[in-house]
Amino acid sequence: MVPDAPPPHRLVSSTPVDVSTAASILQDYITNSEAHPHLHPDALITPTGVTFSSHGGPAGGVVMHNLRRIAAGLRGEFLEPEPTPEPEEQFAEGEETWKGKGKGKGKKTTFIDENEIEWQDKEVYEQEQGEIEVGEISDRTNVVQEGGEEPEVEVTGEKRKSKEDRKKEKKERDAKRKKTNEKERQAKAKAGTEEEA
Numbered sequence: 483m484v485p486d487a488p489p490p491h492r493l494v495s496s497t498p499v500d501v502s503t504a505a506s507i508l509q510d511y512i513t514n515s516e517a518h519p520h521l522h523p524d525a526l527i528t529p530t531g532v533t534f535s536s537h538g539g540p541a542g543g544v545v546m547h548n549l550r551r552i553a554a555g556l557r558g559e560f561l562e563p564e565p566t567p568e569p570e571e572q573f574a575e576g577e578e579t580w581k582g583k584g585k586g587k588g589k590k591t592t593f594i595d596e597n598e599i600e601w602q603d604k605e606v607y608e609q610e611q612g613e614i615e616v617g618e619i620s621d622r623t624n625v626v627q628e629g630g631e632e633p634e635v636e637v638t639g640e641k642r643k644s645k646e647d648r649k650k651e652k653k654e655r656d657a658k659r660k661k662t663n664e665k666e667r668q669a670k671a672k673a674g675t676e677e678e679a
Contacts, residue, residue: 501556505553508552511549516541519532522540523542523545523546
């Protein structure tokens with residue numbers, strides 16, 4: 483079997499280019515990507531080969547739209563910014579026309595809360611609520627200070643036991659578990675025979 487040649491590649495330098503060169507490179511790419519699906523950013527790889535996306539086709543979607551806007555800007559055209567409302571501003575008007583398919587056609591009404599909540603200064607809020615001091619949340623006691631015994635502290639940083647010791651402990655636990663299970667099984671069997679009699 484003959485090894486395949488490496489795929490073709492192109493080295494692109496990182497030297498800056500002037501605006502007119504960048505505009506021509508971008509326009510060539512846009513033109514070629516509309517003709518050849520393998521250059522298209524929204525292309526799909528299918529078993530039959532590379533195809534245009536079913537949503538945008540050769541014209542493309544959002545990526546191609548933005549590339550066309552960039553190319554227009556490089557040519558010197560002034561394009562107004564596209565409206566991209568913030569989520570809270572999107573439905574501020576109260577009513578919007580709903581353009582959808584199916585039963586949802588018509589006007590969509592959104593309700594605006596008339597009582598807008600204003601932010602309050604932190605100092606004013608703390609004065610209204612009263613400052614929280616340690617121990618104010620609930621009745622707490624420190625047992626050691628009141629003469630109680632010191633609670634035991636669980637030691638977690640013990641040295642790890644050897645593998646043989648761990649195996650031995652596991653066998654002991656398993657044997658103990660088997661004995662208790664056997665006793666429970668015998669007790670159930672005994673209870674079952676007494677009910678039959």
